[in-house]
Structure formats: structure tokens, C-alpha cells
Amino acid sequence: MSQFAGKTAVISGGAEGIGLSIAKALGEQKMNIVLADIDQENLLNASAELEAAGVSVLAVALDVADEAQWQEVADQAIARFGKVHMVVNNAGVGGDSGPIEIQEQRGWQWALDVNLMGVVYGAKVMVPVIKQHGEGGWVVNVASMAGMGGVPFSGAYTATKAAVVALSESWAAELTRKGIHVSVLCPAFVQTRIYDSERNRPEQYQSDTANTGNENSFSNKTKQMVENGIDVSIVGKRVVEAINEGEFYIFTHPNYRSVVQQRSAAIDSAFEKAAQSPLLQHIVDQKFDML
Numbered sequence: 001m002s003q004f005a006g007k008t009a010v011i012s013g014g015a016e017g018i019g020l021s022i023a024k025a026l027g028e029q030k031m032n033i034v035l036a037d038i039d040q041e042n043l044l045n046a047s048a049e050l051e052a053a054g055v056s057v058l059a060v061a062l063d064v065a066d067e068a069q070w071q072e073v074a075d076q077a078i079a080r081f082g083k084v085h086m087v088v089n090n091a092g093v094g095g096d097s098g099p100i101e102i103q104e105q106r107g108w109q110w111a112l113d114v115n116l117m118g119v120v121y122g123a124k125v126m127v128p129v130i131k132q133h134g135e136g137g138w139v140v141n142v143a144s145m146a147g148m149g150g151v152p153f154s155g156a157y158t159a160t161k162a163a164v165v166a167l168s169e170s171w172a173a174e175l176t177r178k179g180i181h182v183s184v185l186c187p188a189f190v191q192t193r194i195y196d197s198e199r200n201r202p203e204q205y206q207s208d209t210a211n212t213g214n215e216n217s218f219s220n221k222t223k224q225m226v227e228n229g230i231d232v233s234i235v236g237k238r239v240v241e242a243i244n245e246g247e248f249y250i251f252t253h254p255n256y257r258s259v260v261q262q263r264s265a266a267i268d269s270a271f272e273k274a275a276q277s278p279l280l281q282h283i284v285d286q287k288f289d290m291l
């Protein structure tokens with residue numbers, strides 16, 4: 001029997017795209033699914049689609065940037081299914097992009113609040129709920145290949161995705177002793193509507209230099225690449241496969257391996273330079289501790 005059967009997953013941004021793909025794949029494993037999304041119309045459509053496929057599903061409105069709304073999701077999930085075993089922090093937006101000098105605070109704030117704080121709140125609220133029953137569980141954070149190497153003209157998106165990779169590494173070390181397995185999903189291009197995330201930008205984050213007008217905008221630069229990306233249905237199945245294998249970094253694009261290899265080689269060579277520096281010879285062989 002699947003290790004997921006009869007357990008419950010909460011998936012943010014689950015109304016379409018990668019979140020819905022993960023919901024379908026986990027639903028096929030007989031998990032109960034809590035879909036949470038800011039887009040209430042799509043949420044109802046997605047929920048109906050899962051129900052028609054025989055999945056037990058609860059749909060809850062959620063803006064991931066609002067911690068109180070996460071608590072409401074947890075309360076409703078427990079009222080319906082009794083326990084939560086997995087949180088998939090998937091909701092994400094492109095954020096503002098273009099040359100550094102034109103990017104405004106409100107555009108940065110939108111990316112930070114959704115892509116970073118949305119993940120932080122998801123874990124902050126759901127991890128205690130998972131710990132409570134003592135059966136262990138999973139935290140799956142959705143970052144991006146952008147979190148594995150800087151993407152030009154997309155500073156906000158890149159920064160938030162790199163942060164999600166980093167905090168996943170931190171949480172993995174923290175939560176393993178509680179039987180909670182942490183993973184970070186790092187896709188490259190997948191056929192979804194991520195290039196059109198402006199549709200989900202609330203009023204308070206509107207900026208004058210928002211995406212559509214400039215040629216380096218997230219929307220303009222990513223649309224073609226996303227449309228040529230892999231089929232979204234693969235991603236959910238890949239997540240199930242990877243969790244079953246106990247993978248921490250979950251990749252969907254093996255052809256992007258060289259991006260990480262080049263970055264690692266550049267970092268290693270920078271360490272070699274430091275090791276050769278006359279200024280640092282006194283600590284070259286010193287033992288170090290990590291917390």
C-alpha cells in the first residue's frame with residue numbers, strides 16, 4: 001500500500017498548474033487533499049475535477065501572504081480530515097523584473113510576501129500540526145531552477161527562490177529528528193500560467209513599472225519558454241516518485257544539470273583562490289563547526 005494512503009496533504013496554489021498536478025498525483029495515492037488558493041473560481045473547478053476522479057478534497061480560500069488565513073486552512077483541514085501530514089508550499093508569482101533601477105519596492109514586496117513569506121507561514125502553521133500527531137510527515141517547498149543560479153533581470157524571483165532552497169536546507173536538518181521529511185522542488189520550465197502571474201497581483205502590490213511594459217519583464221521573457229516547457233502532469237508524478245525515494249532536492253529537468261555543476265565548480269575554484277591567499281594561511285587547516 002502507498003505510504004500516502006489515507007493521509008492528508010495541504011497544497012497552496014493548488015487550483016492550477018504545478019500545485020494541481022501535485023494534488024492529482026497525491027490523490028491517485030489515495031491522499032486526502034486540501035486545496036488552498038487565492039483564485040476562488042479556479043479553486044472550485046479544480047476541486048470538482050479532483051472529486052470527479054474520486055479524491056476526497058476540501059477547498060479553502062487562501063492568500064499565502066496572510067498568516068491568519070493559513071491558520072484558518074489548518075483549522076478547516078483538521079475539522080474535515082482530523083490530521084495533516086503534508087504541506088506543499090507551492091503558490092508563487094513572477095514578481096517584477098527588468099533592469100535593477102526600474103524595480104519598485106511594491107513589486108519586490110509582492111514576490112517576497114508570496115514566494116518567501118508564503119512558504120514561511122505555511123511551515124510555521126502546518127509543521128506544529130504535523131508534529132502534534134507524532135506520525136511524521138512531509139514539507140515540500142516549491143522553489144525553482146532560478147534558486148540554483150541567478151537569472152538576469154529577475155532579481156526578486158531569483159532571490160525568493162534561492163531563499164526557499166536555503167530555508168529548505170535549514171528545515172531539513174531541523175525536522176528530520178521529528179520524522180518530518182523536507183524536500184525542495186526545483187523545476188525549470190513547465191507548461192503553466194506562471195508567466196501571467198500578474199492576474200494574481202493584489203492592489204496593494206501594484207507598481208508603476210509592473211511587468212507588461214518592458215521587454216525584459218518576467219511575462220515577456222518567460223512566456224515562450226514556459227509554453228515550450230514540460231507537460232505539467234509529469235511534475236506531480238515526479239514529486240511522488242522523488243518523495244518515495246527520499247530525495248531532498250527534487251529536479252524535473254536533468255538537462256539543466258550543467259547549471260548547477262558550473263556554479264559548484266565556480267564556488268570550489270573561489271575556495272581554492274582563498275586557500276592560496278597569503279592572508280589566510282593561518283586558518284587553511286583549522287577545524288570548523290556548523291551549528
Ligand SMILES: NC(=O)c1ccc[n+]([C@@H]2O[C@H](COP(=O)([O-])OP(=O)(O)OC[C@H]3O[C@@H](n4cnc5c(N)ncnc54)[C@H](O)[C@@H]3O)[C@@H](O)[C@H]2O)c1
Nearest residue numbers: 013016017018038039063064091092144189190192193194
Ligand atoms: N511553471 C514553471 O515553469 C515553473 C518553474 C519553476 C518554478 N515554478 C514554481 O511553481 C510554483 C507553481 O507555479 P505554476 O507554474 O503552477 O504557476 P501558475 O500561475 O499556473 O499557478 C500558481 C497558483 O498559485 C496561486 N497563487 C498565486 N498567488 C497566490 C497567493 N498569494 N496565495 C495563494 N495562491 C496564490 C494561483 O492562483 C495559481 O493557482 C510557483 O512557486 C512557481 O514559482 C514554476
